[in-house]
Amino acid sequence: MKYSNATNYALHTMVYLTIQEGEKLVGVQELADMQRLSPTYLSKILTKLAKGGLIESTPGAKGGYKISRTKHEISFLDVINAIEGDTSLFDCTLHHEGCLIENVMREAEENMKTELKSKLLIDIAREAEARQFKGK
Amino acid sequence: MKYSNATNYALHTMVYLTIQEGEKLVGVQELADMQRLSPTYLSKILTKLAKGGLIESTPGAKGGYKISRTKHEISFLDVINAIEGDTSLFDCTLHHEGCLIENVMREAEENMKTELKSKLLIDIAREAEARQFKGK
DNA sequence: ACATTAAAGACTCTTAATGTCTGTAATTAA
DNA sequence: TTAATTACAGACATTAAGAGTCTTTAATGT
Ligand code: SF4
Ligand code: SF4
Numbered sequence: 001m002k003y004s005n006a007t008n009y010a011l012h013t014m015v016y017l018t019i020q021e022g023e024k025l026v027g028v029q030e031l032a033d034m035q036r037l038s039p040t041y042l043s044k045i046l047t048k049l050a051k052g053g054l055i056e057s058t059p060g061a062k063g064g065y066k067i068s069r070t071k072h073e074i075s076f077l078d079v080i081n082a083i084e085g086d087t088s089l090f091d092c093t094l095h096h097e098g099c100l101i102e103n104v105m106r107e108a109e110e111n112m113k114t115e116l117k118s119k120l121l122i123d124i125a126r127e128a129e130a131r132q133f134k135g136k
Numbered sequence: 137m138k139y140s141n142a143t144n145y146a147l148h149t150m151v152y153l154t155i156q157e158g159e160k161l162v163g164v165q166e167l168a169d170m171q172r173l174s175p176t177y178l179s180k181i182l183t184k185l186a187k188g189g190l191i192e193s194t195p196g197a198k199g200g201y202k203i204s205r206t207k208h209e210i211s212f213l214d215v216i217n218a219i220e221g222d223t224s225l226f227d228c229t230l231h232h233e234g235c236l237i238e239n240v241m242r243e244a245e246e247n248m249k250t251e252l253k254s255k256l257l258i259d260i261a262r263e264a265e266a267r268q269f270k271g272k
Numbered sequence: 273a274c275a276t277t278a279a280a281g282a283c284t285c286t287t288a289a290t291g292t293c294t295g296t297a298a299t300t301a302a
Numbered sequence: 303t304t305a306a307t308t309a310c311a312g313a314c315a316t317t318a319a320g321a322g323t324c325t326t327t328a329a330t331g332t
Contacts (some may be wrong), residue, residue, distance in 0.1 A: 001137065001139055001143075001220050002227050003137055003225055004137060004319090004320065005320080006320085007137075007226075008226070012237070026280075027276090027277070038323070040303080040323065040324075040325095041321070041323075043278070043279075043280095046279095047280085050278090054231070057277095057278060057279085058277085058278080058329090058330080059277060059278045059279075059328070059330060060276070060277060060278080060328090060331060061277060061331040062277080062330075063277050063278060063330065063331085064278085065278085076179055076241070084137045087138065099263060100263055101148070101151070101260070103180070104212055104260065105139075106253045107251060108231070108248045108251035111248050112244045113242060114247075115244035116240070116244045117249055119240045124236045124237065127275090140289065141290075141291085142289080163307090163309090164308080164309075164310090175292075176292065177290075177291050177292075180291090180310095182309085182310095183311085193308095194298095194299080195297090195298045195302070195307095195309045195310075196296075196297090196298045196300060196309075197299055197308060198299075198301090199298080199299065199309060200309085201309090212315060232295040265312055
């Protein structure tokens with residue numbers, strides 16, 4: 001029970017794209033080099049992010065990816081959901097009416113997700129930039 | 137990224153054992169029937185719970201399982217950890233100094249876990265009994 | 273036209289989860 | 303002492319998901 005590596009790659013990618021300035025397009029090659037991944041593999045992850053509306057892609061020469069226009073609202077949860085899907089961690093298919101076990105699990109998971117929803121990429125990106133500026 | 141079925145089985149088993157009265161021993165056969173599982177498979181799960189100190193086993197004829205003496209302190213988190221291990225959900229092996237991504241993920245996970253730690257089996261068991269009593 | 277780039281899909285490989293089967297050791301009952 | 307019952311351990315098979323590669327297609331700019 002772990003988050004997939006793909007989620008990790010997606011988060012790195014998203015932070016990287018968030019930091020980019022202006023409308024500059026970044027190709028999958030650059031993103032893959034940064035994380036030492038195969039471009040084709042990362043490509044699938046990027047497609048998921050694009051389908052989730054978190055990034056925008058431009059095909060063709062000089063094409064690439066850039067962060068979505070909703071840049072300032074994208075949370076960690078958004079990224080995770082785009083990759084992992086937004087299914088519940090605890091999946092009892094039976095769903096008995098008013099199940100106490102499900103209630104506990106769901107509530108706990110909810111606590112995690114509200115936290116992930118409150119953390120925005122833009123904040124992390126700013127913090128990362130600030131550190132770099134301080135030379136730390 | 138889901139909790140394993142084993143965790144589900146473990147939770148049901150633990151609630152069931154918590155509800156048992158006195159020191160009555162319950163065999164794996166009964167526990168397996170209850171959940172419509174193969175006894176041998178459930179046996180492995182029970183062994184994990186026993187190793188985790190959540191239940192106590194007695195071998196031999198008339199043997200079986202009963203809830204641990206720490207009955208009143210066992211939380212959902214205890215059960216989950218006994219089955220899934222207590223590793224982190226987000227496993228970046230690199231662990232860069234002061235990583236912002238890890239910080240966010242760890243904090244969110246912590247929120248879930250504190251919730252799971254606060255929920256005790258005994259409370260769920262009591263609630264379940266109360267419902268039964270009310271005929272609901 | 274040609275080079276570049278994202279997108280899609282088929283495919284393989286690896287790993288973890290799920291589950292079965294068989295045998296062993298401990299305990300009780302006869 | 304023997305037999306039945308039960309937990310425990312380990313080998314094994316099956317399945318499902320994740321991780322990753324390769325090839326082809328479509329879109330875009332030069
Ligand atoms: S009681 Fe809850 S967890 Fe158990 S089978 Fe029913 S719905 Fe699932
Ligand atoms: S920055 Fe954080 S998440 Fe990324 S590789 Fe380093 S430790 Fe892992």
